[in-house]
Amino acid sequence: MYYGSIEAGGTKFVCAVGNDQGDIQEAIQIKTEAPEVTMPKVINFFKQYSLKAMGIGSFGPVDIDKGSRTYGNITSTPKLAWRDYPLVQTIQEAFPIPIEFNTDVNAAALGEATLGAAKGLDSCLYITVGTGVGAGAVVHGELLSGLSHPEMGHILIPRHPKDTYEGKCPYHKGCLEGLAAGPAIEARWGQKGVALSDRKDVWELEAFYIAEALMQYILILSPRKIILGGGVMKQKQLFPLIQDKVKALLNGYLALPEVTEAIESYIVPPGLGDHAGITGGLILAKQAERASEKANI
Amino acid sequence: MYYGSIEAGGTKFVCAVGNDQGDIQEAIQIKTEAPEVTMPKVINFFKQYSLKAMGIGSFGPVDIDKGSRTYGNITSTPKLAWRDYPLVQTIQEAFPIPIEFNTDVNAAALGEATLGAAKGLDSCLYITVGTGVGAGAVVHGELLSGLSHPEMGHILIPRHPKDTYEGKCPYHKGCLEGLAAGPAIEARWGQKGVALSDRKDVWELEAFYIAEALMQYILILSPRKIILGGGVMKQKQLFPLIQDKVKALLNGYLALPEVTEAIESYIVPPGLGDHAGITGGLILAKQAERASEKANI
Numbered sequence: 200m201y202y203g204s205i206e207a208g209g210t211k212f213v214c215a216v217g218n219d220q221g222d223i224q225e226a227i228q229i230k231t232e233a234p235e236v237t238m239p240k241v242i243n244f245f246k247q248y249s250l251k252a253m254g255i256g257s258f259g260p261v262d263i264d265k266g267s268r269t270y271g272n273i274t275s276t277p278k279l280a281w282r283d284y285p286l287v288q289t290i291q292e293a294f295p296i297p298i299e300f301n302t303d304v305n306a307a308a309l310g311e312a313t314l315g316a317a318k319g320l321d322s323c324l325y326i327t328v329g330t331g332v333g334a335g336a337v338v339h340g341e342l343l344s345g346l347s348h349p350e351m352g353h354i355l356i357p358r359h360p361k362d363t364y365e366g367k368c369p370y371h372k373g374c375l376e377g378l379a380a381g382p383a384i385e386a387r388w389g390q391k392g393v394a395l396s397d398r399k400d401v402w403e404l405e406a407f408y409i410a411e412a413l414m415q416y417i418l419i420l421s422p423r424k425i426i427l428g429g430g431v432m433k434q435k436q437l438f439p440l441i442q443d444k445v446k447a448l449l450n451g452y453l454a455l456p457e458v459t460e461a462i463e464s465y466i467v468p469p470g471l472g473d474h475a476g477i478t479g480g481l482i483l484a485k486q487a488e489r490a491s492e493k494a495n496i
Numbered sequence: 497m498y499y500g501s502i503e504a505g506g507t508k509f510v511c512a513v514g515n516d517q518g519d520i521q522e523a524i525q526i527k528t529e530a531p532e533v534t535m536p537k538v539i540n541f542f543k544q545y546s547l548k549a550m551g552i553g554s555f556g557p558v559d560i561d562k563g564s565r566t567y568g569n570i571t572s573t574p575k576l577a578w579r580d581y582p583l584v585q586t587i588q589e590a591f592p593i594p595i596e597f598n599t600d601v602n603a604a605a606l607g608e609a610t611l612g613a614a615k616g617l618d619s620c621l622y623i624t625v626g627t628g629v630g631a632g633a634v635v636h637g638e639l640l641s642g643l644s645h646p647e648m649g650h651i652l653i654p655r656h657p658k659d660t661y662e663g664k665c666p667y668h669k670g671c672l673e674g675l676a677a678g679p680a681i682e683a684r685w686g687q688k689g690v691a692l693s694d695r696k697d698v699w700e701l702e703a704f705y706i707a708e709a710l711m712q713y714i715l716i717l718s719p720r721k722i723i724l725g726g727g728v729m730k731q732k733q734l735f736p737l738i739q740d741k742v743k744a745l746l747n748g749y750l751a752l753p754e755v756t757e758a759i760e761s762y763i764v765p766p767g768l769g770d771h772a773g774i775t776g777g778l779i780l781a782k783q784a785e786r787a788s789e790k791a792n793i
Contacts, residue, residue, distance in 0.1 A: 202605065203510070257664060260734060260750070260751065274751055274752040275749075298604065314719070315782075321643040322643075334716075336636050338636065338640065338642065339635065339636055339638055339641075341636055343635065343717070343718075344636075344716035344718060345618075345619040345635065345719050345720050346619075346714075346718045346719065346720050346751055346752055346754055346755075347718050347750070348718065349715065349716055349717065349718055350715045350718075350749070351715055351716050352713045353715050353749060354711070354715050355653060355654050355708055355711060355712065355745070356654070357652050357654045357655065358654065369743075370746075370747045370748065371745070371747060371749065372747040373654075400567065412650055413710050414651070414652060415651045415652065415716065416716065417643075417653065417718050418647045418648055418650050418651050419648050419712065419713065419717060420640070420642060420646070420647055420716060420717070421633075421641060421642035421643045421644050421645065421646055421647075422642050423642050423643050446653070448668070449667075450667045450668060451667065452572075452647070452650060452667040452668070453557070453644070453647065454557065454571055455643055455644055456574040457643055459644075491573065
């Protein structure tokens, strides 16, 4: 008996079976096409196994309010084929097992807090900088939620005085995602980030924006660890630039060693590498099983 | 037997005794001078009563980490006489009763979530805009903390293109507090806010900055209710301006009725008026008593 995990992304679905220690028995990647193409492949993969429970972390926005009529749906995504798609319901109909559902980045945050760079801590922030910018957080040991899940990639940040690029977000132009996600890098500099790795000015500007965002996250959430993942963060030269800039921006205001002398171990890459999300899905599956056991007592 | 509550502010200490329903039996205000002047007056007030427990909400930054050697201290405040002052220890030595300690704004958030505008909700954000800007939050029913308490007043926000005032924060110049707190209003316009209440341009700019901040808070924390208090928010004309601007900034990105059609009941004044903080202190006192009972079982 395995736990199932789905990391539903805008470009690919990762599906895996494993245990709650993060040991993945088998995994596949499925290209994200229209739901009627992608979902049967997802279901076929899992049909090979006997599953106890399933955890799903999805691109969003999603409805994670269990009391809502549209719980489990992908909601107002710009990917039109997936708008209002009942993701959880579709999986639930194929697998009558406990399912827990959240955003991809919240799942990744949970993975990192349970088995990764923030293992043993009751709070952390996981940020992915890739084709978009997203973030999830664990607060008091639980995935952060309120009215809905966070949408931290779209915060406003002061623009660098020399940056004339207007920003790529269709909703907010120059929000964090609009200025700092992969497509913004490509639009601003005329080449993909991977082709620009030796361009110091590219990464200094990128670090500037990411550091501004981290300052907001730190002042608002006070996470015990910040984990930066995603395609753009493969440019490892970003880490020291970001760490230095966050320190400079905070300017000694927070008298906390984590953000002053020890910032190198405060702002870190994922401990689980590219598996933070899919591992988080296994933890979500475990939570689904526990919740179901509790409900049946 | 009463609960005691202290709202320790930079200009005054409010001290009260009451019950956990927010009924205040008696309260006094004591001017904030040096600790050796102010604290004996605080202690003398409470010595008149038989107290079960005490809750303290203080200006900060403060050390709220119970495992820390400096727990209960006011830490790196610009008010030099209070820097590193052992506030909780001083009260504890005078009153050998359970004490719970947090920031003034976290106490106010707890008051509002328990008995005020966010009563019955498991999350809310309380923001005060006055001589400074501070915010506290309840998340999953608990006061938000991580590495430390939030310091949300110092977030960075994009500057209004027509605003040439550089900002007043000694650490970050044009952070939210540096651009939008009372002293910034006075420095920018040459008069105190109260003397400017009929100046439309003043409050449009103020609403612009507060709305930018609320956008960050909403995207990061997703609170179920936002409560705006403090001296500057006595300018009630700010509320509709802020509500409209938040909607415009989010630009339909969040498909949540609370931030679209019902924003007037989402961004609201304190349900407890000026008593949010002192009432929160009574709730903290109740929590202190409960924690102590648990520890003694």
